[in-house]
Amino acid sequence: MEVLTANSLVAHNEQELLKVLNFTDERLGSRLMTMGVLPGSFLTIERIAPLKGGYCLKINDKKIAIRYTEAASIIVE
Amino acid sequence: MTRSKDVIVALVGNPNSGKSSVFNLLTGLRQKVGNFPGVTVDKKLGKALISPEYGTTIIDFPGIYSLFPNSQDEKIVVSTFLNEKDENYPDLVVYVADVTNLERHLLLLTQIRDLGLPLILALNMKDLAEKEGIVYQPELLADLLKVPVVPVSSRSGENFDVLTQTIKGKIQNLHNVSQETPFYKLSPQEKNAAQNIAGALETQNFYRAKLIGHHHGWLPFLSEEEKTSVASICKEAGFEDLQFQIKETMNRYDNFVPIVRKVLQKTIRKNASWTDRLDHIVMNRFWGPVIFIAIMILVFQAIYSWSGYPMDWIESLFMWLGENVKSTLPDNWFTGLLTDGIIAGLGGILVFVPQIAILFFLIALLEEVGYMARAVFIFDNLMQKFGLNGRSIVALISGGACAIPAIMSTRTISNWKERLITILVTPFISCSARIPVYTVLIGFVVPSITVWGIFNLQGLAFMGLYLLGIIAALGTALIFKYLLKSEETSFLTIELPDYRMPVFKNIFLSVYEKVKTFALEAGKIILVISIILWFLASFGPEKAMTNAELEATELSQSQNLNGDEAANLLAAKKIEASYAGHIGKAIEPVIEPLGYDWKIGIALLTSFAAREVFIGTMATIYSIGSESDELKIRDKMAQERNPLTGEKVYSLASALSLLIFYVFAMQCMSTLAVVKRETNSWKWPIIQFIFMSGLAYIGGLIAFQLFK
Numbered sequence: 183m184e185v186l187t188a189n190s191l192v193a194h195n196e197q198e199l200l201k202v203l204n205f206t207d208e209r210l211g212s213r214l215m216t217m218g219v220l221p222g223s224f225l226t227i228e229r230i231a232p233l234k235g236g237y238c239l240k241i242n243d244k245k246i247a248i249r250y251t252e253a254a255s256i257i258v259e
Numbered sequence: 260m261t262r263s264k265d266v267i268v269a270l271v272g273n274p275n276s277g278k279s280s281v282f283n284l285l286t287g288l289r290q291k292v293g294n295f296p297g298v299t300v301d302k303k304l305g306k307a308l309i310s311p312e313y314g315t316t317i318i319d320f321p322g323i324y325s326l327f328p329n330s331q332d333e334k335i336v337v338s339t340f341l342n343e344k345d346e347n348y349p350d351l352v353v354y355v356a357d358v359t360n361l362e363r364h365l366l367l368l369t370q371i372r373d374l375g376l377p378l379i380l381a382l383n384m385k386d387l388a389e390k391e392g393i394v395y396q397p398e399l400l401a402d403l404l405k406v407p408v409v410p411v412s413s414r415s416g417e418n419f420d421v422l423t424q425t426i427k428g429k430i431q432n433l434h435n436v437s438q439e440t441p442f443y444k445l446s447p448q449e450k451n452a453a454q455n456i457a458g459a460l461e462t463q464n465f466y467r468a469k470l471i472g473h474h475h476g477w478l479p480f481l482s483e484e485e486k487t488s489v490a491s492i493c494k495e496a497g498f499e500d501l502q503f504q505i506k507e508t509m510n511r512y513d514n515f516v517p518i519v520r521k522v523l524q525k526t527i528r529k530n531a532s533w534t535d536r537l538d539h540i541v542m543n544r545f546w547g548p549v550i551f552i553a554i555m556i557l558v559f560q561a562i563y564s565w566s567g568y569p570m571d572w573i574e575s576l577f578m579w580l581g582e583n584v585k586s587t588l589p590d591n592w593f594t595g596l597l598t599d600g601i602i603a604g605l606g607g608i609l610v611f612v613p614q615i616a617i618l619f620f621l622i623a624l625l626e627e628v629g630y631m632a633r634a635v636f637i638f639d640n641l642m643q644k645f646g647l648n649g650r651s652i653v654a655l656i657s658g659g660a661c662a663i664p665a666i667m668s669t670r671t672i673s674n675w676k677e678r679l680i681t682i683l684v685t686p687f688i689s690c691s692a693r694i695p696v697y698t699v700l701i702g703f704v705v706p707s708i709t710v711w712g713i714f715n716l717q718g719l720a721f722m723g724l725y726l727l728g729i730i731a732a733l734g735t736a737l738i739f740k741y742l743l744k745s746e747e748t749s750f751l752t753i754e755l756p757d758y759r760m761p762v763f764k765n766i767f768l769s770v771y772e773k774v775k776t777f778a779l780e781a782g783k784i785i786l787v788i789s790i791i792l793w794f795l796a797s798f799g800p801e802k803a804m805t806n807a808e809l810e811a812t813e814l815s816q817s818q819n820l821n822g823d824e825a826a827n828l829l830a831a832k833k834i835e836a837s838y839a840g841h842i843g844k845a846i847e848p849v850i851e852p853l854g855y856d857w858k859i860g861i862a863l864l865t866s867f868a869a870r871e872v873f874i875g876t877m878a879t880i881y882s883i884g885s886e887s888d889e890l891k892i893r894d895k896m897a898q899e900r901n902p903l904t905g906e907k908v909y910s911l912a913s914a915l916s917l918l919i920f921y922v923f924a925m926q927c928m929s930t931l932a933v934v935k936r937e938t939n940s941w942k943w944p945i946i947q948f949i950f951m952s953g954l955a956y957i958g959g960l961i962a963f964q965l966f967k
Contacts, residue, residue, distance in 0.1 A: 208501040208502070210750075211505065212327055212501055212504045213324075213327075213329055213750060213752055214752065215505060216325035216366060216508060217363065217752060218363040220508075220509065228538075229542055231640060232544055233640060235639070235640035236639055236640060238538075238542065238636065238755065244360050244363070245534075245538075245754070246754050247636040247639075247751060247752070247754075249640075249751040249752075250640075
């Protein structure tokens with residue numbers, strides 16, 4: 183299992199409002215950025231599926247769903 | 260102005276921008292589906308009536324988020340737009356953006372603008388923006404982006420006359436395009452690399468050169484030398500692929516976010532929206548899967564109950580047609596080819612149309628209202644463990660009705676490996692064609708008694724066969740997950756659109772297009788194989804056939820058979836003497852360890868046309884006139900004994916073996932034809948045929964040897 187830093191998205195809970203700082207994986211980050219998840223933007227964790235399932239995020243009033251690995255690559259504060 | 264070639268207009272936009280609705284409104288029924296050269300990504304194109312002076316072809320490109328692609332369908336857009344010599348290279352791009360979410364949709368727009376392509380921005384969802392109280396100034400936006408802007412509504416068709424006029428105006432002025440300053444200013448490092456690439460490839464546009472620097476590794480139109488020279492230029496210039504992608508994306512956002520702020524004001528929603536309230540239940544960890552299963556049971560039920568009547572009509576229509584032709588035309592080989600080969604083959608194709616149409620109607624409906632993305636999210640985690648994708652769940656469940664539409668529905672899976680595995684394992688799910696075979700054989704295996712108070716043992720056995728299919732599907736998926744290598748990164752990253760009322764025009768066009776594709780593409784192959792099977796079953800070595808006829812006549816006379824009985828006996832003797840009969844006997848040593856005789860061999864062979872043909876073949880071999888009489892066939896089969904050992908042919912062991920064989924075996928040429936079409940090669944249907952038949956053989960062998 184990968185070592186998670188306290189500021190990874192997966193260390194947070196549902197309904198938290200978070201500011202995106204950076205990505206740990208450039209490829210995943212590049213993909214997320216094209217969908218509007220940018221460093222400096224704010225997002226809310228709408229829903230976390232159990233057993234390391236997906237994350238449902240709300241950003242700019244729109245919802246996107248990502249996998250656990252993708253969520254783990256987002257660094258937030 | 261007259262042109263020898265059609266003007267090509269590309270429709271581009273993010274997924275969920277309403278691009279397909281725009282396409283449907285511009286082209287109506289004048290659309291068709293092709294393939295992009297060399298790949299299996301569907302190319303939807305249609306003729307639009309823009310002007311009487313020249314033809315206009317509109318291509319609906321797959322929805323993408325940026326010119327930094329990940330999946331196969333995203334790459335096709337980039338490789339088309341970077342290659343001026345591509346047959347699909349557009350003369351004009353109509354970019355469709357969702358005005359209610361303008362910020363995210365502008366990234367790709369500015370990238371395309373920097374490629375120097377003539378561009379029109381269609382601001383879609385005008386109606387929704389008005390409802391949500393979004394105030395915006397299209398003229399100011401056009402001014403700041405330096406792109407003509409037309410607000411439209413693809414749901415109501417509002418302002419499409421303006422859009423058509425704008426397209427027309429742009430096409431008439433294609434030759435005097437003024438090049439705007441690029442939206443994104445290349446950094447010195449990027450510029451250095453782009454300049455050298457542009458020089459090496461003789462292209463004018465630096466941004467195109469920069470993108471070739473990013474993507475030269477996979478761009479199909481570059482020659483090996485060009486790839487090497489671009490690679491060395493990039494290396495010398497210190498060109499960092501991913502870092503430069505991220506930098507460019509950030510820079511573009513920094514440039515257009517202020518523009519969006521200037522031209523558009525959103526009122527902040529006070530109440531939780533409809534979507535939020537629905538999602539609270541639909542995506543709940545307990546209710547989510549429950550609702551999904553309930554919806555799937557409904558879909559399943561609809562396919563079974565609604566398709567029954569039209570399928571009966573089609574069957575009786577073709578039966579009536581065949582009989583009429585048979586009685587009108589002289590009894591010769593040509594009539595046989597026409598009735599038993601061509602008409603029966605056409606019937607075999609068209610009988611699937613109701614199921615396909617209903618399934619695709621329901622799937623398109625679920626997609627259109629926004630539910631499908633939720634189902635994908637709910638099941639993605641579980642499916643991933645088997646090398647599949649969240650979207651595979653739709654295909655696997657549809658496979659319970661028929662594998663053909665199920666395989667066609669996998670096109671929504673963008674990761675090629677995940678899509679391929681889904682296609683390969685879906686036929687393991689017991690489809691409706693296996694039901695008649697199960698019904699006839701199950702009686703030989705388990706008695707019809709009630710156990711534990713409420714369960715019928717045969718019903719439980721039925722369920723067991725379905726479970727066996729599901730286990731086989733997931734198990735093989737797991738094996739393929741480790742066998743297949745894929746460079747392509749697997750993402751979920753899926754947008755969950757707001758729930759909305761469906762546009763039925765889009766649904767009907769989607770159903771129409773899929774049914775047409777099935778009937779034409781798969782139909783061709785099914786027809787050819789039907790004709791081959793007809794030939795094998797009706798012809799044989801001349802001597803053997805004459806002998807069979809003589810024998811049948813003698814037997815009928817000595818046993819005083821009436822006309823029908825004599826005809827049935829003749830048919831039975833003839834099929835024994837035919838090439839199919841010879842093949843049945845030739846494969847008897849191979850299938851003997853499974854407990855089958857040559858008669859079952861023939862049925863296995865003809866079942867390849869479609870599984871339910873097993874019953875019809877059995878009827879012919881046992882010379883029973885009506886094949887609908889399942890009980891009569893079962894009685895005959897129950898009496899059948901092996902001439903050498905005197906043992907029953909249909910014992911518990913052989914019937915169980917045959918059941919297991921039918922669960923696993925790939926005995927459906929229609930499915931193989933569709934797999935060939937969807938994977939664009941014979942390789943995968945052949946591999947699928949081999950592993951499914953192999954598993955069927957081993958499964959049957961183990962069952963027979965254990966229970967005999």
